[in-house]
Amino acid sequence: MASAPEASVEALAAAVDAQVPEAARRYTWALTDPRHFLVPDTSEEIALVAVGAVREDERDGTHSVFRTSPSGAAGAWRRRCAATGPGSAPAEYGLEGGAHLLGRVQDMLDGLRRSGRGPYWSSPDQPLDGSMAKSSSSSTTVPDTxxxxxxxxxxxxxxxxxxxxxxxxxxxxxxxxxxxxxxxxxxxxxxxxxxxxxxxxxxxxxxxxxxxxxxxxxxxxxxxxxxxxxxxxxxxxxxxxxxxxxxxxxxxxxxxxxxxxxxxxxxxxxxxxxxxxxxxxxxxxxxxxxxxxxxxxxxxxxxxxxxxxxxxxxxxxxxxxxxxxxxxxxxxxxxxxxxxxxxxxxxxxxxxxxxxxxxxxxxxxxxxxxxxxxxxxxxxxxxxxxxxxxxxxxxxxxxxxxxxxxxxxxxxxxxxxxxxxxxxxxxxGWHLLTPDEELVHARAMVTKYAKALEAMTASCDLYREAAESALAALAEATSGNDASRTPTPAAAEQDTSPLKALTKTLALFRSPNR
Known part of the structure; x- marks a missing residue:
């Protein structure tokens, strides 16, 4: 059985986005109060998480910044913590508190990227929405419309x-x-x-x-x-x-x-x-x-x-x-x-x-x-x-x-x-539709859902046919048994148990609620 910390990690992973929980699974300090994991020497784990937010072709140079200047990196984290508050520990506030803390951790990583040094920090191309920076080049041209x-x-x-x-x-x-x-x-x-x-x-x-x-x-x-x-x-x-x-x-x-x-x-x-x-x-x-x-x-x-x-x-x-x-x-x-x-x-x-x-x-x-x-x-x-x-x-x-x-x-x-x-x-992500556009969109969605329902119904029919065929084959296989022979209790239990199990399983496919 999983321990309480492991269970909390899995719960957090299901509640927040895919990037930060991955760091939480690998580095347990991400689930603690910031006052406890922030140390002057800057642990190797903190460096690895921060470097994980850097483009692959620039990780070597950025990682060396953390190795050669750990005190400066730790100072950036402290300033970010002071600006965003102490955070909250999942053990005290449950799942919501843990998700809130992981959001704070991501905020601190963003702040560290903007205030640090190295090849990644010198890039002039900063995303507008607060997400991680992407490559500055694009193979797509601006459409002429x-x-x-x-x-x-x-x-x-x-x-x-x-x-x-x-x-x-x-x-x-x-x-x-x-x-x-x-x-x-x-x-x-x-x-x-x-x-x-x-x-x-x-x-x-x-x-x-x-x-x-x-x-x-x-x-x-x-x-x-x-x-x-x-x-x-x-x-x-x-x-x-x-x-x-x-x-x-x-x-x-x-x-x-x-x-x-x-x-x-x-x-x-x-x-x-x-x-x-x-x-x-x-x-x-x-x-x-x-x-x-x-x-x-x-x-x-x-x-x-x-x-x-x-x-x-x-x-x-x-x-x-x-x-x-x-x-x-x-x-x-x-x-x-x-x-x-x-x-x-x-x-x-x-x-x-x-x-x-x-x-x-x-x-x-x-x-x-x-x-x-x-x-x-x-x-x-x-x-x-x-x-x-x-x-x-x-x-x-x-x-x-x-x-x-x-x-x-x-x-x-x-x-x-x-x-x-x-x-x-x-x-x-357009919202401002005319009444005619809303009608066309609604009809398209109805058609889409109808096709999906039709596919599900066809799949259910195939399962039903397979179940009926299995029952027929089972009935045919058991019809030739000598009815006059009285089986022993152990033999009777052995004969009837598989049939009961199969019948229960097939009944699930016949249920109108499925």
């Missing part, structure tokens, strides 16, 4: 801004309808709407909004916007992260309305347009940092983390008020909020050109502009092809540069990190 965006809202109450804008647009007839959903409820599975893990926006999701509207020729567009808690609750300037995915019934056209201004107010008073890369915004010009190190870090962040298109323009001379107007204002509506414009001052010509060549292999012509490719590079991208030698910043429309931006936007682009999950959630 899809519009994607990801940024930060630095103002107060971002959900209120979205809600007010959606209400106003619905009242004006710009959108057909919208939904304001709690992420947990949105991911809940029902008999009529079964959902898998792809519908879960993650533990850090704050709110989920859906909207549906029609564009030219009655083409329907469906879009989802999800807001997320900042990575560090102590840094207010980080703002609230948002991700937006919209899909149309046909190839997306740049002249259609921007999905960003369906959810966010198109006003300079609402700071929803900040990039994930700090210090960068949409809808305005962003001057490059003067420090070479900061400039190179910015270029790396913009090409590796951003979901947007980045353009760098060099000002041959200091422009006037008209020249300071962002060139993105001349772009079509749907493309306007997909492009980030960077400006290099006249004296930054050599510094910006050197940094861009060193980091990206792309030069910046004096008084010109270049469209940057993300990392990994877009297929078909050539720096010379997307470079403009002369850009006049006098308030007139820079036709040549705009053509290069539109041409680059039409190239197939790899899906950014986390975008595949966002797109899957849009397609498979």
């Amino acid at each position: 899809v519009w994607l965006g990801c940024g930060r809202h630095l103002g107060p109450e971002p959900e209120r801004d979205v809600r007010r804008n959606l209400i106003a647009l619905k009242a004006a007839g710009v959108i057909d309808d919208f939904l304001d959903l709690d992420p947990i409820e949105a991911a809940r599975s029902t008999d009529l709407f079964p959902r898998d893990n792809s519908a879960d926006a993650g533990p850090s999701a704050r709110r989920l909004f859906e909207a549906r509207w029609r564009v030219a020729d009655g083409v329907t567009v469906r879009a989802q916007l999800t807001t997320y808690e900042p990575e560090s609750l102590r840094v207010e300037s980080e703002g609230v992260t948002w991700v937006l995915a919209a899909e149309a019934e046909r190839v997306w056209e740049a002249s259609w309305p921007s999905p960003a201004t369906v959810f966010w107010p198109d006003s300079d008073q609402v700071a929803w347009d900040h990039e994930r890369v700090p210090g960068v915004r949409l809808r305005t010009t962003n001057h490059l940092p003067k420090d070479d190190g900061e400039l190179r870090r910015l270029l790396r962040g913009c090409t590796r983390q951003s979901w947007f298109i980045h353009v760098v323009v060099h000002e041959a001379m200091t422009p006037d008020a008209r020249g300071r107007r962002p060139i993105t204002a001349f772009l079509p509506p749907s493309l306007r909020h997909r492009v980030v414009e960077h400006r290099a001052t006249p004296e930054q010509a050599l510094i910006a050109d050197f940094a861009m060549k060193r980091e990206l292999g792309v030069g910046l012509p004096r008084g010109g502009a270049v469209v940057l490719s993300p990392t990994p590079q877009v297929p078909g991208y050539d720096a010379e092809r997307f470079t403009v030698r002369d850009v006049f910043l006098d308030g007139t429309e820079p036709t040549a540069l705009l053509q290069k931006i539109v041409e680059f936007a039409s190239l197939p682009r790899p899906l950014p990190v986390d975008a595949e999950q966002v797109l899957t959630r849009l397609r498979q």
